[in-house]
Amino acid sequence: MTQARRRIRIGLIGAGMAGQAHAFGYRNASMADGLRGVRVELAHVVDVFAPLAQDVAERYGFERWGTSVDELLADPTIDAVSVALPNSQHLDVLGRVLASGKHVLTEKPLGMDGAQAAQLVELALAPGREGAVDAVGFSYRRLPGLAALRDAVADGILGPIRHFETTYYCAHAADPDDPFTWRFDRATSGGGALIDLGLHAIDAVEFVVGPITEIVGARFQTAISERSDRGGIRHVVTNDDAAALLMVAGDGATGTLQTSRIAHGKPNSLQIAVFGANGSASFSTEDLNQFTIHLAGGDARFDGPRRVITGPLHGAYPDVSSFRSRGVGTGYGEAFIAQVQAFLRCILDGTRMDSDFAAAATTMRILDAAERAAAQGRPVVLEGAGA
Numbered sequence: 001m002t003q004a005r006r007r008i009r010i011g012l013i014g015a016g017m018a019g020q021a022h023a024f025g026y027r028n029a030s031m032a033d034g035l036r037g038v039r040v041e042l043a044h045v046v047d048v049f050a051p052l053a054q055d056v057a058e059r060y061g062f063e064r065w066g067t068s069v070d071e072l073l074a075d076p077t078i079d080a081v082s083v084a085l086p087n088s089q090h091l092d093v094l095g096r097v098l099a100s101g102k103h104v105l106t107e108k109p110l111g112m113d114g115a116q117a118a119q120l121v122e123l124a125l126a127p128g129r130e131g132a133v134d135a136v137g138f139s140y141r142r143l144p145g146l147a148a149l150r151d152a153v154a155d156g157i158l159g160p161i162r163h164f165e166t167t168y169y170c171a172h173a174a175d176p177d178d179p180f181t182w183r184f185d186r187a188t189s190g191g192g193a194l195i196d197l198g199l200h201a202i203d204a205v206e207f208v209v210g211p212i213t214e215i216v217g218a219r220f221q222t223a224i225s226e227r228s229d230r231g232g233i234r235h236v237v238t239n240d241d242a243a244a245l246l247m248v249a250g251d252g253a254t255g256t257l258q259t260s261r262i263a264h265g266k267p268n269s270l271q272i273a274v275f276g277a278n279g280s281a282s283f284s285t286e287d288l289n290q291f292t293i294h295l296a297g298g299d300a301r302f303d304g305p306r307r308v309i310t311g312p313l314h315g316a317y318p319d320v321s322s323f324r325s326r327g328v329g330t331g332y333g334e335a336f337i338a339q340v341q342a343f344l345r346c347i348l349d350g351t352r353m354d355s356d357f358a359a360a361a362t363t364m365r366i367l368d369a370a371e372r373a374a375a376q377g378r379p380v381v382l383e384g385a386g387a
């Protein structure tokens with residue numbers, strides 16, 4: 001690797017919640033052995049809300065801040081751009097980032113529906129982008145406990161997976177007085193709990209169990225139909241507060257997905273359980289640094305799931321844990337470090353990200369299928385499934 005390739009300059013577009021998590025990831029990325037000596041420079045952060053751009057620049061150490069995406073993209077010294085914007089901005093802004101030829105890591109969802117995602121995949125593969133990385137941030141797949149479940153399935157330890165369940169619950173909108181934001185308006189979000197939260201559970205199923213091939217049934221619910229914005233103006237909520245899906249994934253496993261943003265008592269909680277021919281395993285972000293595994297056929301008197309504490313043998317743990325020993329654990333923020341590390345490795349090695357635009361577009365087609373299944377009251381087989 002040449003000296004010139006070892007400096008990577010970063011631009012960040014969108015300095016809200018997720019943008020700050022990306023900044024946290026970049027600041028710590030070079031702690032991985034494989035990225036030793038790589039200089040990650042936080043060059044420029046942009047947000048339409050200038051005080052936030054300035055605040056994030058000062059807190060995370062960006063050289064510049066501003067409000068113009070075009071100015072950031074015109075800077076030839078910037079190699080890679082993270083995008084963390086409201087969903088309605090993804091198609092336009094990502095289109096411009098892709099046209100600049102820079103490497104891009106965007107937050108999920110990829111656009112607002114399958115059609116926008118397909119457009120973005122096409123732009124990502126357009127002439128002029130040869131060697132440029134396109135990546136989508138599905139941060140939960142970087143958690144060591146979830147990676148361990150994937151290993152248990154991929155290595156055949158649990159046998160063929162027969163059924164599964166996954167949930168992603170939040171309580172950020174459980175109170176009717178929680179303010180109306182872009183997340184509650186279909187025009188700016190593309191959807192509600194399912195696209196915002198459930199998409200991570202969809203990715204977890206695809207990551208652990210295998211491709212989702214059919215949405216057997218789906219139901220969306222809006223429980224709080226109006227909310228006030230921070231200025232006191234009332235708005236109609238035009239997307240789902242909760243959704244429930246029945247689906248088929250992997251080698252014919254059936255499973256359920258439930259998601260909600262109005263789940264009292266669940267501030268932020270993703271879980272998945274998988275049941276195979278030889279055993280079962282489960283992971284929940286409520287116990288982030290452990291997972292359970294049960295292997296059939298043991299002494300019946302001591303039959304039951306084992307709790308495994310995560311450590312350096314699990315996923316990105318050795319690259320992100322400040323202590324490289326088992327049991328000290330990692331958190332939500334470390335998943336963003338691991339996500340950035342995966343992105344930087346792809347840039348340095350010229351490889352594709354596991355969660356690239358094409359993979360993210362698949363998750364968007366699954367959302368479309370869930371909407372069709374709910375609207376038409378019948379199963380929807382995913383195009384290409386079983387081919």
Ligand SMILES: NC(=O)c1ccc[n+]([C@@H]2O[C@H](COP(=O)([O-])OP(=O)(O)OC[C@H]3O[C@@H](n4cnc5c(N)ncnc54)[C@H](O)[C@@H]3O)[C@@H](O)[C@H]2O)c1
Binds near residue numbers: 015018046048069
């Ligand atoms: N991976 C995860 O776990 C995770 C977590 C949270 C959010 N997200 C995703 O990240 C994205 C952003 O969500 P968020 O929670 O950070 O939202 P947010 O509202 O906190 O932040 C969005 C920011 O974008 C700015 N902005 C809007 N339009 C802009 C434009 N054209 N140019 C520059 N700045 C602009 C806003 O001023 C705001 O500060 C969403 O797509 C969401 O799905 C992912």
